[in-house]
Amino acid sequence: MVGMRDVAKEAGVSLSTVSLVVNDTGYVSDDMRERVAAAMKKLDYIPNELARNFYRDRTDMIGVIVPTISHPFFSTLAAALQHELAGRGYRTLLCSQADAEGGEAEYVDMLQRHMMDGIIMAAHTSHAPDYWTLIDRPVVAFDRYLGAGIPSICSDHVHGGQLIAQQLIRTGARHVVSIGGPRSQFHDLPAHLSSHSLSQSARSNVSLGSDGVNTTFPTVRYYLTLEHELGQAAIRYDYVEVGEVYDVQGYPRIAHEIFERFPDVDAIVGSDISAAYCVQEALRRGARIPDELQIIAYDGSYLTEAAGMRITAIRQDFATIAKLTSERIIEEIGKGEKGAAGKGARGSASSQSSGAVRRRSGNADATVPSFTDEGGTEGQGYQPDSHPQGELVPVQLRLGETTRA
Amino acid sequence: MVGMRDVAKEAGVSLSTVSLVVNDTGYVSDDMRERVAAAMKKLDYIPNELARNFYRDRTDMIGVIVPTISHPFFSTLAAALQHELAGRGYRTLLCSQADAEGGEAEYVDMLQRHMMDGIIMAAHTSHAPDYWTLIDRPVVAFDRYLGAGIPSICSDHVHGGQLIAQQLIRTGARHVVSIGGPRSQFHDLPAHLSSHSLSQSARSNVSLGSDGVNTTFPTVRYYLTLEHELGQAAIRYDYVEVGEVYDVQGYPRIAHEIFERFPDVDAIVGSDISAAYCVQEALRRGARIPDELQIIAYDGSYLTEAAGMRITAIRQDFATIAKLTSERIIEEIGKGEKGAAGKGARGSASSQSSGAVRRRSGNADATVPSFTDEGGTEGQGYQPDSHPQGELVPVQLRLGETTRA
C-alpha cells in the first residue's frame, strides 16, 4: 500500500506538505503542489479514508433505519433521504430492520462506536424512550416519538385523516373499513387519558391534537382523526388490523377477509400495499370501482400508480420529509462538533457537554409544535411524555380512479 | 470521551489487558477480567470502532450498488443481500446510483479509500472494463459483466427466455410485444459478431449461449432467446424500448403506446413495473386478460402480486442470488486478507500481491461457465472479452392470472 510517506519521499517534501496538497488546505507554493501532484499520480496514491476518519472522529455516514426496504413507502423514503444526504456530503447507511440480525440496536451500536455520525429513525422501536434519550449522539426521528429531546419530523396525519374523511363524507360513503397496524400501537405510552377501546376512542370527545394521543407512533393520528370525523357524520366504521409492515403475507389475506366480513363495505382506506390488494380483490370480485366501492391509499408511493387502477391517495411529501430530516440531523451533528473545542483536546468532557447542548436545544424545538390545524395549546408548562410533536410536513390528497368526484 | 486508557486506570491494569478483555482474546485471569468489566460498566465505556477499523484496515462494510432503490426488483434484491450479508457479519452500504451525486464512481472511490471491504455491483455502468479491472480490490457483479477477472453471478436468462417462449407458443400467441431497455445495451462490447439490427439478431442463426452475445448486460439474453424462439415459431414479435430503470415516467407512457401502436397485440412481456402498467392499461381498455391478452412479467418481485391481477412471472431467485453473491464477495475479501502477511508488515507490497491473487483466481472462475442449457463450448482457449459468464442462478415460471393454461 502506498501512503503519504511514499508520496512525500518521491516528491522530496515533508509529510505535512503532502497532506496540505491532498486536502487543498493552507498555502502551498505552486512548485510544491505540482511536485506532489506528480508524485501522487506516479505512485497511484489513494488516501486512506479510514485514517482520516479516525483522526477526525467523523465518517460522514448517516444511518437510516426503516422497518423494511421491500416496501414502496420506505424504499421511496430511503431513496429521497439518500438523495438529499448525498447532496449535503453524507453517505447513507441503510438499515432494514427486518433484514438486520439485531434490528435497530445494531445500528445504534454503530452510532455509539463512532461508525456513523448520526441516525435517522423511521421504524418502530420496542425500546423505551430512555434507550434513545441516553444515546447522547445525534438521532432524529421521522414519524416516531422516541423520547424527550429527540427531534422528530412528522407528516401532518391529522390533516391526512381529515382529507380522507371529507372525501368520504362528501361522496356519501356509508360503510368505511380502514386497515392499519396493531391497535396496541395506538397507546403505547403511559397515559393520563385511557381511551383504549375502539368505540370509546372513536366516539369520545378526545382531542386529536397535542393532547389525548399518547403514542410513539404519530401515524395513528390519521386513524383517530378519521374515526372521529366519520363518527360525527354517523358513518359506519370498522378497523381491521394487519400485522407489521413486513408481514408480506398479511395483505392479500386481509383484502380477502374484508370483502367476506363486510359485504356492504363501500369504502376502504389503507396503506398503499393494502389498498393495492383491495383493488385487486375488488376487480376479481367484479365490484365496480369507484361507483360501488371507493378505495383510498395512504402514502402515495409509486405503487398507487401501478396497481391496476390509479389509486386515490394521501400523498406524503417525500421530498420535503427528506429535506427537513436531513437538515435536522446535520444540524444535530453540527452541535456535537462545536461542543468539542478542538479535536486534539484532552477530550474527556467534550462529548458530555456536546450531548447536553444537543439534548437541551433538541428538547426545546421538539416541544414547540407547528400544527397547522390547531394552535395555542402548547406553552402550558412541561408535561413529561405527553404527546410531543416535531415539525409537521403537509400531506396532500391526490385523486385517482378509485374515488368518486 | 472515555477510552480504554480511562478504563485501564480505573481498573488499575494495563491498556493491553483491557483490550484483551474487550475482544475476548488470549488469556486473562478471571480476577482481571472482572475488574475490567466493572470499570467498563462504571465508566460506560464504548469502544471506538473507528480506531479498531483503522488498525485492522477493515470496516466489515460491503457496498451494494443498484440503479435505484425505488424499484421493486432492486429493493427486493437489496433486502435479500442485506439479510444475507448481515448473517455473515457484514454491514451493507446501499448505493442507489440515481440518488448518489457521483453515481457508482463515488462508491468505487470509497472502496479504494478503504471505507468498504468490497462492492457488489448490480447496476449498469458506463465505465469500460478497464475501469473495473484496475480497481484491484474485491468486486463482484450481479447480472453484469465488468471485465475479465471480476466474478459475476447471473440469473439464467436464457432459460427465462425459453420459458416465456414455451408458454406463448403453447397457448397460441400470435403477436408478442416485449418491453426492454435501450437496444444499444445489447451489444456494448467490441464484437466479432455484428448482429445489430433487430430483425437480424432475431432471425439469424446466432447462438445465444457462450458465444454470439457480446454485452456487459447478461439480461439481454432473455430477449434474444425469446426473439429467436418466437422467430422459429413464426410468431410476430416487436420490441419496444423504455428508458433507464429509473425513468419512472416512462412506464405508463409505454403501456399506453403499445396498445395504440399494436392494436392486435395478444401477449406482452416486460419487467414487473412495465407489466403492471400494461395490466392497468388493459383493464382500463377492457381488454380481456388472459383470453385476449396475456401478460408475463420478468423478475417476479412483490409487485407482480399486487398489480390488479396476479401476474404470471419469471421469478428470479432472490434468496439464491443473495447467497451466492455474498459468499463470493466474502471469498474475494478473504483472498485479499491472506495476501497481506501480518498487518504490521511494512505493507508496501502486500496489497499488490493480494490483488494479483484475487484477480487471477477470479479470472479462472469467471471464465468457466456453468450453463444449464448447453455444454462443451468452453475450454477453447482464452478469448478476450468474449461472452464471459459467471455462476448461473435458475429462474422459474410462476403462473398467475394473466396467462392461459
Next chain:
DNA sequence: CTGAAAGCGCTTACAG
C-alpha cells in the same frame, strides 16, 4: 510558506 513532532484510540508482537 515548509518541516519535524505529537497524537487520534486501538491492537498486537514482544519481553517479563
Next chain:
DNA sequence: CTGAAAGCGCTTACAG
C-alpha cells in the same frame, strides 16, 4: 498470564 512500547496513516498546531 500481564505490561510497556511501537505502530496503523493521517492531520494539525507549532516552530522555523
